[in-house]
Structure formats: C-alpha cells, structure tokens
Amino acid sequence: MKKIIIHWTAGVYYPTYYEKEHYHYLVDKDGNVHNGIFKPEDNEICRFGKYAAHTGGGNTGSIGVAICAMAGFKNKSSVGNYPILKKQFESAMALCAKLSDKYNIPITPQTVLTHYEFGKKNSKTTSAGKIDIIYIPSYSWVTPEEVGSFIRSKIKWYKQKFEA
Numbered sequence: 100m101k102k103i104i105i106h107w108t109a110g111v112y113y114p115t116y117y118e119k120e121h122y123h124y125l126v127d128k129d130g131n132v133h134n135g136i137f138k139p140e141d142n143e144i145c146r147f148g149k150y151a152a153h154t155g156g157g158n159t160g161s162i163g164v165a166i167c168a169m170a171g172f173k174n175k176s177s178v179g180n181y182p183i184l185k186k187q188f189e190s191a192m193a194l195c196a197k198l199s200d201k202y203n204i205p206i207t208p209q210t211v212l213t214h215y216e217f218g219k220k221n222s223k224t225t226s227a228g229k230i231d232i233i234y235i236p237s238y239s240w241v242t243p244e245e246v247g248s249f250i251r252s253k254i255k256w257y258k259q260k261f262e263a
C-alpha cells in the first residue's frame with residue numbers, strides 16, 4: 100500500500116453498510132474502529148465491485164480511513180448535528196499511525212493526506228472539490244489549508260509514541 104487518505108463520511112456517528120463498502124476503516128463517535136467490507140489489499144488492483152471506492156481517481160494503492168461524522172456540515176459556523184468529536188479524531192490519528200507503521204507508508208504530504216488535499220492536487224478527478232477534511236471542530240483554529248499538515252503532525256506523534 101502506498102498511501103493513506105483520510106476522510107469524513109458526511110454521515111452520522113456510526114457507519115452504515117454503504118459506508119463500509121467505501122472505506123477500509125471507519126471510526127465511530129466512541130473512537131471504536133470498524134473494518135470495512137474490503138481490506139486495504141483489495142485496493143492494490145481495483146477490480147470492479149471488489150475494492151473500497153473512497154477517492155475518485157486515487158483508489159489504487161490507497162487505504163481509506165473515515166471518521167464517521169459531519170452530516171449537515173455547511174461551514175465553520177454551521178457544523179450540523181454530528182461534528183467530529185475529539186475522542187474519535189484522536190482515535191483516527193492513532194489508527195493512521197498504526198497503518199503507517201504496518202504498511203511502511205511514510206508520513207509525507209504525498210503519502211498521508213486528506214481527501215481534500217488529494218482533490219486539490221488532482222483537479223481532473225471526481226475528488227476535486229471534496230471538503231473532507233477542511234475543518235476539525237475540536238481544533239477549530241486550524242485553517243482549511245493547515246488541516247493536512249496538522250493531521251500529519253498528530254499521526255507522527257502517535258507513531259513515535261508506539262515506537263517508544
């Protein structure tokens with residue numbers, strides 16, 4: 100596996116079957132991690148109907164991690180009824196650290212990134228214009244453009260903690 104791409108589901112706090120078809124790992128409001136229907140390895144070669152389609156134009160070799168939240172999000176002042184909770188955010192970061200370790204994926208902007216960042220770098224894919232993740236409610240001072248590097252710092256911190 101080459102990349103980890105981080106999402107929010109734009110759904111409610113617990114994963115649906117449909118969401119499980121689209122991500123490899125889903126983190127609920129309590130910080131528990133649910134496995135998706137497909138394994139990361141199913142995305143090594145994407146065969147129709149047999150892989151987790153989480154990132155238009157970027158599924159091959161990519162692990163999809165989703166935080167179950169953000170249904171109804173419009174903007175910073177109208178976040179809807181399912182804002183990402185601190186506990187689930189931290190759990191998702193710890194999960195990404197474990198995955199980075201397990202699959203030997205370095206934590207760089209090219210290899211561990213948000214769906215939003217992927218869409219910005221790949222403007223001709225259906226990922227262009229995706230807004231996950233441009234806002235972290237528990238770290239509301241982090242600007243949309245800073246979220247990716249903030250997330251990578253968090254993941255690095257967890258990874259060092261595991262390795263210590």
Ligand SMILES: [Zn+2]
Pocket residue numbers: 105106107153214229231
């Ligand atoms: Zn996404």
